[in-house]
Amino acid sequence: MPGKLKAKIVAGRHLPVMDRASDLTDAFVEVKFGNTTFKTDVYPKSLNPQWNSEWFKFEVDDEDLQDEPLQITVLDHDTYSANDAIGKVYIDIDPLLCSEAATVISGWLPIYDTIHGIRGEINVLVKVDLFNDLNRFRQSSCGVKFFCTTSIPRCYRAVMVHGFVEELVVNEDPEYQWIDRIRTPRASNEARQRLIFLMSGELQRKIGLKVLEMGGNAVVGYLQCFDLEGETGLVVRAIGTACTLEKISTLPATATHPSNSSPSKDMKDSPQAAPSTLGCRSTHSSPVHSASSRLSQGFSVSVPTLLFAGMKPRHRSSEAPRARQCRPGFGEEAPGVPLSSGPPTPLRAQTFSSFSPSKSYSRQSSSSDTELSLTPKTGMGSGGSAGKEAGPLKALLRQQTQSALEQREYPFFTLTAFPPGFLLHVGGVVSARSVKLLDRIHNPDEPETRDAWWEEIRQEIKSHAKALGCHAVVGYSESTSICEEVCILSASGTAAILSSRFMQDGSLDTEHRLSRQPLCVFSTGSERVEGDMGSSASLGFEEVVPPGCGFCHIPYDELNIPFPAQLTYCYCCRRYKVPDVLFTTIDLPTEANVTGKGCLIQARLCRTKKKAQGEGNATAISNLLPFLEYELHTQLMNKLKLRGMNALFGLRIQISVGETMLLGLASATGVYLTALPSPGGIQVAGKTPSDITYEQHISNMQKKINDTISKNKELHEINPPEVVEEIIGSPIPEPRQRSRLFRSHSESSDEVSELDLSHGKKDAFVLEIDDTDAVEDIHALLTDSPTPAGFYSCNTEIMPGIQNWTSAIQMFTSVRVFRLNANLTNQGLNKIFSDLCENLLKSLYFKLRSMVPCCLCHLNFTVAIPEDELIQVAVTAVAMSFDKEQSLENGKQSGEKTLIKAITENDEQLQFNLELNAETSSPNPLSSPKGLSEVGSHPSARDRCSSWIEQLKLKAHTIRRGSVKTTSSLEKASPLPEGRSRSLRSNRSYSGSSVAVVKMTPLSFIPGAKIIKYLGIINMFFIRETTSLREEGGVSGFLHTFIAEVFAMVRAHVAALGGNAVVSYSMKECVFMENPNKNQAQCLINVSGDAVIFIQESELESTSVQTQSATTHTSNGGEGT
């Protein structure tokens, strides 16, 4: 389906001097799309040329529109010799292809050269006319919206979450082609940049097609990565979550109702999910799987949960099989345990006409269990069995859910935050790694090997999740680390049980709502349910359970825990069991009950490795990996205890491979979940035969640790949980309930009851100092310095305990490269690496001290080993100031307000929409003079002004679409951009020639502001190279400039789309290579994010809410279609 791309070159400014004689430039522009090229006239002798060209029109297929960037080259005309290129601008026109995103690209864009960096700016106008009507347009993949944001975008609501989409594209890396030997570095860099642009366009288009196939209209949590494999090629891969999104409108659509619990799916999945794991209790199942796949140099480690810290790695091999056997064990055992299967029975009986009691339930779970080992088809099989057992309606429902979740290959979700009620239970972290030897990709069109590799890993993840009793994996991500020809593929996520509400077709909605009623009624008596049959029970009770603790409740059968764990009753509701520690890769659910504040917790590890080649190398790495992971987990657990916390969110473990070492960095945000038991302290135990000095040493250490714990508790405002207990006052006297339960347990299973009894709440975590490793551990524990006063840090979206953000935000990227000496021991390396990270953090705090009180959010560390003896650490995060005064008094209120307003999608937000529309509907003196008068003085005023204009545009858009649906696309496109360009111009004249402020943040929101429109995804790839490193200020000067340039280009492109912010920004790649001897350096950076328009909340409140209803209705009509 063809479209017409139109581009107009308006002017240039700040061009470099290309003609030394005159100190001027004779510039002209080439505009290229696909194979068509247009040229402007030469504008002689000026550094600020005014081309004011005609509209260059390209008639192209939409496939090309999606794949190709618009390429603008600025050149200096030279009569006698070849024209010199000044630089290029690549424009991704994808945002223009989606009707709900941007409509025109217009503004000053930096002209970029891979050798010289930014060389002036060019003002362009780009539009797309699609020849087809909206409906036919939607048939193609280019209507699909992409979001980097890993939650449902703010001004949308999820009608349906379809699930995982993935795709990868491979090609030869131009840098490694033979031609590279004869062409200039510039040509090579540009070939590479262009190729990656093309590849990501293609990738996005292919993913879009998959989404359309699934019936979705958007990809959320879109994560695109590059693997620069070197000789063997270039892989661009992406994963995301396909959704059907709907712009939030006035109608409180049924699906938004905070009820979840469509039982069908839970029923279906929960049985299978029975042996699921919450949190990260100790498990040793992790490194086991490796053995199976090691033969084919494929090796993978799965760490479904935290390793038990007291366990030594060598034990694992023996324990692991046991962990595995547990699953089938459950199936056999379950029927014999009436207690466990009891509770769900009445529940279902209420809901559905017929339901088979415990026996069938357990049988079902066992059947699903066996299916675990099989491939994707499993879901269908168990669905069938369920149908036989249950009534027809239930069968139908089950099948539906089944199909919703399991028909797909992978029940994975790249989301890290969820609509309320979507996330029912959180299992532990599941992860898989595999070491591969890279080989040349022979046929780029069929990247089977790479696909197969990832498939293997995903299967592994899937089976881990199932082994943990969870039917889904959330917060899922994939990454690679490449060194020479060895590649580590990693995937991780959080096993979870989700509500099927968002995964069903609308037709089923009514039935669910019907079925919800009885559930609600029934659930009042739920406390009777002692067994807490994991997910099956929770499915019924999720509505009763306070949302603050529901996700912590274990979804699996406590009688058949596949590994030792401490279970206690939830400290919030007292009804369900919770684990003692919970590890996840997702964000802290907004509704979670948290005591105190959170903090960043990092485990850092360095391990030396012998230099090796090929398979030997891969094997060596494979052998090291489990130890590395085990130790990282131990460190995490220790540090968590040291801070007096009991849960980790946003856990991200990165393992980086170099020629002589392996680096592991685990980052997460520790919190104290009110629902979970208070963590015991850390107890240091020495060797048994000990002398006095040694004991003194030990007791000193113990004292230090205890001091640190209490200091940390104070710092993070973690008040003793005893207080919480009193406040809550559980309906059932706790001890009695407990003992009763224990007894019942012991009846059924001695092992478990023993476990439960043995772990008192106050039990300390024992650290044995019997070898140097342990000493090192303790050392590492105590070297972490606390954050300075006024600072908090986390790597998640929100910091528990802080809500009253001011609008002051500062996004930053910091990169450090450290050179090591040769011949370091593991311990030495560890210390260096740990100090490197600590110092980096310290520097960040110092740098941002003017923002105090402030929180560093989304602290995202990336480690790499660019070459032997170099460690590179890159951090991207945002510092956000908050109001300290308010926090105590109004904190709760305002906090709740923001919570409701900003995070959950419900009436509040709808109201916001009304307000917004109200403002939109009044193109009146009320708001406009206000915006204009302040423009000169205040940066925010300018934002405001532009956003106001944006709203006008929005309105124009919606009205047009709402009322005159039949207009042809040509007509449709014309009035809007004109209005826009006019308004833009006027806007600019008011604010002088200064540049509009564009905020950037790795978070999905902007404090104190409402995102009113998503303009499209920003995905940019740049290469910068220099042959005059010293002259550019050395490596630091070079990289500093480059990063600043990348920021500038991102901001300019966002501004050209009409936006004033980038959310969910991330720097996914920063590959830096240097050769100081040759005075050369090269760097590749890949960044992405969502371009948005936001308006300050304060403004919203000031505008009247009078004329809204009419407009909103129109807009609904328009947007809904």
Next chain:
Amino acid sequence: MSMELDVFVGNTTVLDEDVYQLWLDGQTVTDAVRIRIEAGALQECEANAEVLLSDTMDQFRTFQMCERLLQSPSKVANQLLFQIPPHRQTMLIERYYEFDSMFAREVLGKKLSKGTKKDLDDIGSKTGIVLKSCRRQFDNFKRVFKVVEELKGPLVENIQRHFLLSDVLARDYAAIVFFANSRFETGKRKLQYLSFQDFAFCAGQLISYWTVGAVDNVVENMDVDLEKEFLHDLKDLKVLVNDKDMLDQHKSLVCAQLRGKIKVFSEMEASFKNLSRALVNIASKLTHTKDVRDLFIDLVEKFIEPCRSDKWTIGDLRLFLTHYSSSVHTLEAFRRQVIWDRYMGVIKSCILKMYHD
């Protein structure tokens, strides 16, 4: 084992004003770190020397990257590389163009050429200003001079428009440009007691009243040069001292006004003719470029020093000059009242400014 690379880039450029000042002062990173430690930077935010070094290096690098832009300040507002809030932009520019008056005093009236630039070493060691900072200040003078030299219109406004400086700073630059253009002699020993601000004030007076732009408000006119016609007309003032009657009459008028009002009346009476002759002679000689350059040294030698040796107070001097200049209006034979007022207005305020120890 060393940090190979260490950068920090904020979406909004992070600028520390204290460190900026150290950079402007031309300190090396090491010295800057030492100064910051002495100023108590380590107490902030639990920093250590390493953190401070990293921060200082990073800030210095940022400023260095900004420097290119600061040299053409109009670009700062519409460049895309650094996102800097407007008020910070103003701060950056203003501070970059600020100078040490000690330094400016040394350079004042000198040709802003390479030759002078070579002397910066000496100026640096004399004033205690780091050479790097001297260079920046000198280059700023030169840059501003080059840009506004050929421009039409009011000098101060031109400077403000092109360099986005505050009114005060733009006026100082106008003085520097004006002095450099006319090459006024300021270096003589006898002038050493005068500060940059004294000269800047005088320059302001000269620019406001003696240049072409002063009379004609047409924008085309230039502010940098003194009005030739006016200087030529000053010759006509000679009559005040050459005509004996007029001189006597003038003296008696002034004495009548001042009797009993100033402490140095007798000294004034005795030296009136000399003083009057000195002022009128200075005026009449201004047609020669050489004598224009010597304006200030002449004023000091021929007028200020005699007054000072007679121990005139500043109040006495003010009264004298007021009546000296106003009583000419009652001299019926004198026709050049307008020229006289234009001349004396500036001379009076300059002398009063320069009359101190």
